[in-house]
Amino acid sequence: MSDVFRALADESRRSLLDALFARNGQSLSEMAENMPMSRQAVAKHLAILESANLVSTAWRGREKLHYLNPVPIGEIVRRWVGKFEDARVDALTDFKEQMETSEEKRRA
Known part of the structure; x- marks a missing residue:
């Protein structure tokens, strides 16, 4: 690589x-x-x-x-870029869930 x-x-x-x-x-x-x-x-x-x-x-x-x-470039994306993208998506998903939970608590 x-x-x-x-x-x-x-x-x-x-x-x-x-x-x-x-x-x-x-x-x-x-x-x-x-x-x-x-x-x-x-x-x-x-x-x-x-x-x-x-x-x-x-x-x-x-x-x-x-x-x-394009195969070697795709391997770089999966190896080096993909793992950072996954972490970012996970963080945004967690943030969304926290916001929805706090919204539900305010309504109750």
């Missing part, structure tokens, strides 16, 4: 992932057209994203297409 965090730490790589989210299945040339960096820099960033399993590739003839793989 540390390779995923390392890959996501770079703003350029996050921009590449955003581009794939907007339009999946792009070639290196297509991605380099819309990035403020050289084609070689895009290729290096894509290789890092691919090694972190955030991007998968498929060949279409002589063209290598890049696809977003």
